[in-house]
Amino acid sequence: MKRILLTGAAGGVATWLRRLLPPVYPGLVLSDVKTPVDLKGDETFIAADLAKAEQIEAACAGVDGIVHLGGYSTEAPWETILEANIIGCYNLFEAARKCGVKRVVFATSNHAVGFYPRTTTIGPDVIPRPDSRYGVSKVFGEGLGALYAYKHGIGVTSLRIGNVADRPIDERRLAIWLKPEDLVQLIQIGLERPGLVYEVLYGVSDNARSWYDNSRAIELGYRPTGRAEDFAAEVLANEARDGKHPADLTYQGGSYAADEFTNEMPKSQQRSPK
Numbered sequence: 001m002k003r004i005l006l007t008g009a010a011g012g013v014a015t016w017l018r019r020l021l022p023p024v025y026p027g028l029v030l031s032d033v034k035t036p037v038d039l040k041g042d043e044t045f046i047a048a049d050l051a052k053a054e055q056i057e058a059a060c061a062g063v064d065g066i067v068h069l070g071g072y073s074t075e076a077p078w079e080t081i082l083e084a085n086i087i088g089c090y091n092l093f094e095a096a097r098k099c100g101v102k103r104v105v106f107a108t109s110n111h112a113v114g115f116y117p118r119t120t121t122i123g124p125d126v127i128p129r130p131d132s133r134y135g136v137s138k139v140f141g142e143g144l145g146a147l148y149a150y151k152h153g154i155g156v157t158s159l160r161i162g163n164v165a166d167r168p169i170d171e172r173r174l175a176i177w178l179k180p181e182d183l184v185q186l187i188q189i190g191l192e193r194p195g196l197v198y199e200v201l202y203g204v205s206d207n208a209r210s211w212y213d214n215s216r217a218i219e220l221g222y223r224p225t226g227r228a229e230d231f232a233a234e235v236l237a238n239e240a241r242d243g244k245h246p247a248d249l250t251y252q253g254g255s256y257a258a259d260e261f262t263n264e265m266p267k268s269q270q271r272s273p274k
Helices: 012-020 053-060 078-099 133-152 171-176 180-192 215-219 228-237 246-250
Strands: 004-007 028-032 044-047 065-068 103-109 155-161 198-203
Touching (some): 004 012, 004 053, 028 053, 053 078, 065 078, 078 133, 103 133, 103 180, 133 155, 155 180, 180 198, 198 215
Parallel strands (some): 004 028, 004 065, 065 103
8 A cells, every 4th residue: 555644643652653654654644633743854744633524535635545543542521522533533434435545444442342351351243341431432433444344345444452552561551562563563454454344353462461362363464572471570560559449450441441430340340459
C-alpha cells in the first residue's frame, strides 16, 4: 500500500508509530484535530476533526489504507465520547467507503471486554462486556467495522489494544502490554494480509500472564517479540494494592471497571488488596 492515513497522530500511541511506520509505509499521512507539537518537516499532516464529515473525507482522499487511532482515548462524559468516538468513527468509515479505501485497522481496546474477570481467558469471539462509556464506543466501532467489511467490502481489522509502551509498569500491564514493534506487525497484517475480510485480534505481546487467546493472530502470521514476563520480578516487587477498589483488582478493565461502580461484587470472583 502506497498511501496510509494515521488518525490520532497527536496522541500517545502515534508517538511510536510515527517513527516505526514510515520505513514500512513511506507514503504515511498523519491526521488529527490538532497538529502534533513535534511535527517534523518530512512528515505529511492534514488537520481534520473526526466530528466533521467533510474534513475527514478530505483527509481520506487518495488513501489506500487507514490506521484509525483517532478519537477520545480515555473515559469521559457521554457528550465527549459521542462526538469523538461514535460520530467521529462513523464519519471515518463512511469517508473510507466514499474514497475507495481498501483496508482499515481500527484501534479498539481491551476496555470493550473489560468486565471479564482476570481469572478468565477470552478469545476474540466473546460477547462484549465494556467497562466504561469509552469501552462502549469501542464496541460500537467494532460493529461498524464489521458492517463496512461485509456490506461494502473494506478489509477491516479491529485491534483490541492493551497498553502500548516500552515496558509494562504494573501487574495489570503484565497481562496486556504491547511492544510498539509488535503493534506494527499487527497493523501490517491488517493492511496487507491477502483475503482478509473482518478480524478481531488482541493487541498484546507474548505475555505469559495474558488474559487473551490470540491464536487467530498467530494463524495470520503474528510473531510477537515482546515478553512482559522479562519485567515481572521488578514490576511485582513494586506493585501497590492498598486503596484499590475490589473491581479494579478483579476485572480485566482495572480502574475503568471500578470507576463509578455501584454494583455488588461477586464473592466468587473478588480479589482483595494484600
